Amino acid sequence: xxxxxxxxxxxxxxxxxxxxxxxxxxxxxxxxxxxxxxxxxxxxxxxxxxxxxxxxxxxxxxxxxxxxxxxxxxxxxxxxxxxxxxxxxxxxxxxxxxxxxxxxxxxxxxxxxxxxxxxxxxxxxxxxxxxxxxxxxxxxxxxxxxxxxxxxxxxxxxxxxxxxxxxxxxxxxxxxxxxxxxxxxxxxxxxxxxxxxxxxxxxxxxxxxxxxxxxxxxxxxxxxxxxxxxxxxxxxxxxxxxxxxxxxxxxxxxxxxxxxx
Numbered sequence: 001x002x003x004x005x006x007x008x009x010x011x012x013x014x015x016x017x018x019x020x021x022x023x024x025x026x027x028x029x030x031x032x033x034x035x036x037x038x039x040x041x042x043x044x045x046x047x048x049x050x051x052x053x054x055x056x057x058x059x060x061x062x063x064x065x066x067x068x069x070x071x072x073x074x075x076x077x078x079x080x081x082x083x084x085x086x087x088x089x090x091x092x093x094x095x096x097x098x099x100x101x102x103x104x105x106x107x108x109x110x111x112x113x114x115x116x117x118x119x120x121x122x123x124x125x126x127x128x129x130x131x132x133x134x135x136x137x138x139x140x141x142x143x144x145x146x147x148x149x150x151x152x153x154x155x156x157x158x159x160x161x162x163x164x165x166x167x168x169x170x171x172x173x174x175x176x177x178x179x180x181x182x183x184x185x186x187x188x189x190x191x192x193x194x195x196x197x198x199x200x201x202x203x204x205x206x207x208x209x210x211x212x213x214x215x216x217x218x219x220x221x222x223x224x225x226x227x228x229x230x231x232x233x234x235x236x237x238x239x240x241x242x243x244x245x246x247x248x249x250x251x252x253x254x255x256x257x258x259x260x261x
Contacts, residue, residue, distance in 0.1 A: 018048040027054035029159070031108045033148070034058055035087060035141065036116025038065040041168065041230055045113060047073050050080035057107070059087035059098060059116070089116055089140030090126040099147035108155040109148055114141035114205070115168040120194040131186050133194075137201035141167065142208055156222045163223035165212065167205040171229045175199035181207075 007013045012021055032049050036042040037058035046056045050073050060066035066084040074080050085101065088094035102109075117137045126135035145165060156163040176199035185191065209227035216223050 018044055022048055022052050025052050027052035030110040031055040032057065032111035032113060033109060034113045034115055035089065036060065038062055038069050042115045043069050045115060047076065050082055051077050055081040058082065058084045060084060061088050090132055090136040092128050092143055095140050095143045096147065099144060103151055109151045110155055110161060110163055112145060112148060112152065112165045114145065114166065119198045122194065123189045123192045131197060133197045133201045134186050138204035152223055153221055165223065165225040167209045167227040168230055169205035169227040170202040172199045173202040173206050176203045
């Protein structure tokens with residue numbers, strides 16, 4: 001039986017910090033985009049990457065909040081190379097604008113961390129009239145990855161270093177609708193479930209990473225694509241939950257993360 005806090009084959013456990021996991025790693029010369037880097041997991045991801053010498057581009061909806069995080073990181077990590085760029089993932093226009101500006105800046109791209117997301121919100125539509133969780137958590141990141149993939153391929157080829165695409169998914173992908181991804185009912189408000197819609201978007205994160213990894217391998221490209229469950233962490237992502245529902249869902253996610261050997 002595997003328990004929380006138990007170390008796995010990597011030597012790390014669910015209690016290991018990002019600093020512990022990256023100890024001894026030299027990220028000098030690498031450039032990373034971290035979406036949703038103005039709060040929660042994104043902040044710590046950006047901070048530790050900067051600590052390891054990575055040039056971090058914080059792709060955030062709220063550039064004011066992003067600037068404050070950047071200021072805090074630079075105070076903690078003197079000499080850190082951090083930039084803030086605006087990105088509203090629920091807007092395909094914003095995603096295209098971000099990708100265009102990034103490529104125009106001539107920046108390389110070694111790491112793309114698709115981290116931003118919203119969870120269990122009431123039924124809402126994006127600016128493109130797509131259910132908001134599906135638009136933000138999946139479509140925005142899908143399009144962003146597609147638009148920046150050539151940049152990543154060029155960077156990997158020129159630097160001779162492996163590129164990495166990481167989709168921050170969730171164990172909640174197991175709690176999608178019974179039929180899986182409801183492509184024909186994405187905007188069906190009458191049967192909308194905030195939890196299942198979130199699970200649906202996280203399932204798409206997993207499927208996206210799996211298929212992308214397959215294609216990259218077949219094409220002989222030195223880039224990996226993975227999805228991950230970051231753990232049930234109480235961040236601003238839980239904003240639409242009351243304390244009872246958050247605790248209940250938190251427990252279910254923890255239990256579903258257990259592995260039997």
